[in-house]
Amino acid sequence: MVNVILIGSGNLAQHLIVAIQNAEKSDNTIRLIQVFARQKESLTHLLDTDKITSDFTKIKEADLYIIAVSDDAITAVSTQLPFKNCLVVHTSGTLNMDALDNKNRKGVFYPLQTFTKNKPVDFKTIPICLETTNNNDHELIEKVGQTISNTIYKIDSQQRKALHVAAVFVNNFTNHLYHIGNEICNKNQIPFTILQPLIQETAQKILNLSPQQVQTGPAIRNDQNTIASQEAFLTNENQKKIYKILTQSIQNNGKKL
């Protein structure tokens, strides 16, 4: 049995609490014995009050401490922990493992997914990226990871940084392109829902084929008439700039083949 304490009360922390609680029901491997939250009320919809503390000195002994707070706060929180030589992991995609204070054993437990408040996720499908300084610690957090997810990866700090940048492209930037599509629809009295099947198919296509293999559109066809006509159509300078740069990037990439 691995006793786990979670530190944090935000979006990711809440999703992790639910995932660990689900794992507790079906599995005897882990137990969430306590959660630290600055404001107890933020978690009372998920946990009994006696499992929540807002006092660092009241944090119990455990096998694993998972810090799920914002990147800015991770170092400070890890410094405030009133114990040493325990296993403390953070959950950030951006920060190095070394962001954690030296007094404890360090690790990273990074679930690669986008979390929305009040939107349930199936944690089983979320890849969890693990990093530790030694094999014993790896085995312990791997055990915890496996109770809540089907896919566990060993990813070092440099790889995790790359992964986080890649995630910004495929998630944050992609969502912004959806937003631009929505803006263009609104401006022309077209319901955005009309684009939904295309958006879903675009995402599903690359489950089996590489994005390079399935690239379509005027840029890769080098269809100069359509490109010129679409550029002229866009009156929003920001949209026009993005159109030009992504078209150019697709064409440069095509040429390299």
Add this chain to the structure above:
Amino acid sequence: MVNVILIGSGNLAQHLIVAIQNAEKSDNTIRLIQVFARQKESLTHLLDTDKITSDFTKIKEADLYIIAVSDDAITAVSTQLPFKNCLVVHTSGTLNMDALDNKNRKGVFYPLQTFTKNKPVDFKTIPICLETTNNNDHELIEKVGQTISNTIYKIDSQQRKALHVAAVFVNNFTNHLYHIGNEICNKNQIPFTILQPLIQETAQKILNLSPQQVQTGPAIRNDQNTIASQEAFLTNENQKKIYKILTQSIQNNGKKL
């Protein structure tokens, strides 16, 4: 019973043939009586040879002629048709209805989806955008559209142009961002599959919420440390340029709220 003749043998033409054949089985509304293809062999895996002609003068009489050829060829094909006053539609997202020759009644029958050769699609889920010059013709192609799809929209040429530009953003450009994510993974020995759940969730999130509502990431949080660190991480100048412009665009958009 609406008798339909399809002109074309490419990707979209083949998907349309399959969709109409499926509709024929379950519905007595439409019948594909002939297909024109310059090279008969390109369609013999889908149709009996006697249903295919490569001779314009042998094209039969029908209620509806659907031209599913590349944009460049639409005008020429519509001019070569050896009859007049019939209903002829094209299937292009880009071209105006007027690209069709004046000797026949004109219309547009544009299925908004990305088609990959040899990858079956469920045509029922594909929105079809219709345009005609009169109500009778609209009713006819609406009837045809409804036999192969669950969602039919009346979209004029200007709206269709907007829709096609929006589709370039949410499909072609999004796929290119997937490709950049793939490149970053490859360079750092990370399997691209690790990003798949994130990509699928990003697409599914906007089924119920607007892209603006679910925008996350360093740009919208104005997390300058992460932005600076990710920009520095990107050594590929093209990727760096795209990173900067999309970050800027997300931030400008956030400010407008």
